[in-house]
Amino acid sequence: MSIFPLSGKAFLVTGGAKRIGAAIVKAxxxxxxxxxxxxxDSAQEATDLALSLCWNRPDSIKLIRADLLDSAALATLVESAAQAFGRLDGLVNNASSFYPTPLGQIDANAWDDLVGSNLKAPLFLSQAAWPxxxxxxxxxxxxxxxNAERPLAxxxxxxxxxxxxxxxxxxxATEMGPQVRVNGVSPGAIEWPSDNxxxxxxxxxxxxxxxxxxxxxxxxxxxxVLFLLADAPYITGQILAVDGGRSAHL
Structure with missing residues (x-):
């Protein structure tokens, strides 16, 4: 792989201000x-990250604020992203809500939030990005x-x-091929949540x-993620576990 394999390309990363999202943007x-x-909600973190990266390469990061639970805003988000650099070469659906919903206490708000951020938004963002x-x-x-395959109580x-x-x-991956590849990365325990x-x-x-x-x-x-975007032209429809081997051991 060349030193700058993605030079001239543009990618939309949801939830890119902190933790895994920020690491993906940096990579x-x-x-x-x-x-x-x-x-x-992470305006300060997003701004700080953009400023640090643009210090070495001006105008290489654009910021877009949006609530992914607002389905009507998702197509607009993608169109704004495509216009930011005049092209769109990839979408990383990273943004995610994560908290417990013990059985007997699940309500419609938790359902709408967790399914909305983790499933509905990725679907509609992908659909809008497809062209x-x-x-x-x-x-x-x-x-x-x-935990998509190994549920957590x-x-x-x-x-x-x-x-x-x-x-x-x-x-x-089945429907978007052959022009577009679609893969997933399945993390295990990656940096403990900050809320204990x-x-x-x-x-x-x-x-x-x-x-x-x-x-x-x-x-x-x-x-x-970088490997799948930059150096995996014959990989699609795959879920790569990055979990220290835990999914093989459970």
Whole structure:
């Protein structure tokens, strides 16, 4: 792979201001790409990241704020992204809501939020991006989750949404080929949530169930996304697990 394999190309990354999304934006930038960084509430983080990356390559990052639960805004988001650099070569569906919904306490708001961000938005963003990606011969990468196939107790709504995204990835690959490739990356434990969602015992159990005996880093996911976008012309319809081997051990 060349030093700047994505030079001259442009990618839309949803939820690109923090954590895995920010790592993906940085990896694409390092490969020569320009990015449209979508965010909802993380304006300061998005601005800081854009400024740091544009310091070395001016005007290489554009920011777009949008609520992905507003279905009517999704096509506009994609059109704005395509206009930002005059082309669209890829879409990374990374934005995601994640929190528990214990059985007996699930309500319509949690359903709308978790399914909306993790499944509905990726579908409608992909549909809107399809004409642009056909023109550029581009690709889509969906950030799935180990729990799409290995459900986590207490998170049934989230797991169901990610399971839908897993199947959607394969369905879109079938329908969008041959011009557009669609793949997924399925993270395991990658950087603990900042809200102390998991206690020490749960964290220790997850690490023990992982053959590599450690959690991953957002850059592990970013490198895999970069591979799928830049150096995998004969890979489509696949879900690549980046989980330290945990899905093989559970």
């Amino acid at each position: 694409l930038h390092g490969a020569g790409a320009s990015s449209i960084l979508h965010y909802r 642009h990606l056909k023109e550029s011969g581009g690709a889509i990468v969906n950030i799935v989750d180990i 207490g998170f049934s709504t989230y797991c169901a949404a990610k399971a839908g995204l897993l199947c959607l990835t394969r369905a879109l 969602l998991f206690d020490a015992q749960v964290k220790a159990h997850m690490i023990e169930a992982t053959p590599l005996k450690r959690i991953g880093d957002p850059t592990d996911i970013a490198r895999t």
